[in-house]
Amino acid sequence: MTGSDGESHSSQRRNPDALIRRAGVRGDPDHDQHFLVDDRVLDRIPDYLPEGTDTGHILEVGGGPGALTDRLLAVADRVTVVERDPTFAAFLEREFHEEVEAGKLTVVEGDALDVELPEFTACVANLPYGVSSEITFRLLPKKRPMVLMFQKEFADRMVADPETAEYGRLSVSTQHYADAELVEPVPPTAFSPAPAVDSAIVRLTPRDPDYDVDDEAFFLDFVKAIFTQRRKTVRNGIRNTAHISGLADPDAVVDAAPEELLRKRAGKVTPKEFAELAALAADYRGGGDG
Numbered sequence: 001m002t003g004s005d006g007e008s009h010s011s012q013r014r015n016p017d018a019l020i021r022r023a024g025v026r027g028d029p030d031h032d033q034h035f036l037v038d039d040r041v042l043d044r045i046p047d048y049l050p051e052g053t054d055t056g057h058i059l060e061v062g063g064g065p066g067a068l069t070d071r072l073l074a075v076a077d078r079v080t081v082v083e084r085d086p087t088f089a090a091f092l093e094r095e096f097h098e099e100v101e102a103g104k105l106t107v108v109e110g111d112a113l114d115v116e117l118p119e120f121t122a123c124v125a126n127l128p129y130g131v132s133s134e135i136t137f138r139l140l141p142k143k144r145p146m147v148l149m150f151q152k153e154f155a156d157r158m159v160a161d162p163e164t165a166e167y168g169r170l171s172v173s174t175q176h177y178a179d180a181e182l183v184e185p186v187p188p189t190a191f192s193p194a195p196a197v198d199s200a201i202v203r204l205t206p207r208d209p210d211y212d213v214d215d216e217a218f219f220l221d222f223v224k225a226i227f228t229q230r231r232k233t234v235r236n237g238i239r240n241t242a243h244i245s246g247l248a249d250p251d252a253v254v255d256a257a258p259e260e261l262l263r264k265r266a267g268k269v270t271p272k273e274f275a276e277l278a279a280l281a282a283d284y285r286g287g288g289d290g
């Protein structure tokens, strides 16, 4: 089912344009509804899951008219799709009634930021871009393999390495949970209606980071604080952002930190170095006993 040949491709799966016609409603850009209509992209998406992924129960966020749902049903034992729009949730129930009756598909009508998520073994989705960050950071701590479509500019920042223009808080916080790879750029023409921006598919393979953090929430707040001052040295970043990181005694952190790190700007600090600094800083938190 790869279909990367480019020409004379004919998908064995449901036709995305026909699904939109049967749903009887077009995607509304004001509700993050840009539906994938390129069969070749749709057919490739499940193949991007890391090798050996348990496809026992795939979660999809934002099913729309179901073209991706259909591809996921072909590879998974079970699929749960969360869809906020009642019209599309009802359409998915109708269109896939056989799979729903067989217990293979569960349609949850609701907001992916609020609903109780089921236990899932992997997640594959063409995300609503307006809430892609919130949804992704709800999912990443679950440590499951994921293949997600994002706005390309956002994807570039997720996968960025230190010392690149795109490297920032989003890169460090994403890569804290998973290896992040941009596996395919996707042009606006692959969607209906076409979004104004380019898109990209990102593979997220969960793994432990190559550093230890005792307090994940503090580490992530500390990284966020330092990147608000990305043009400043880490020394000044620590001093200027105590209100964000919650440090009671930023000068004490500066005194304790290695000079070599203090002289760098945030964009050159690796995740491991951030963890080192956060471990030092954790001793000087507000209300702490350091």
Ligand SMILES: C[S@@+](CC[C@H](N)C(=O)[O-])C[C@H]1O[C@@H](n2cnc3c(N)ncnc32)[C@H](O)[C@@H]1O
Binding pocket: 031, 032, 033, 034, 035, 036, 037, 061, 062, 063, 064, 065, 066, 067, 068, 069, 082, 083, 084, 085, 088, 110, 111, 112, 113, 125, 126, 127, 128, 129, 131
């Ligand atoms: C970009 S479309 C993708 C639709 C379909 N999976 C596809 O690939 O063509 C995003 C879908 O997410 C739904 N959606 C938007 N915000 C949502 C939210 N907060 N929770 C769940 N679904 C949401 C939209 O109604 C829309 O169907």
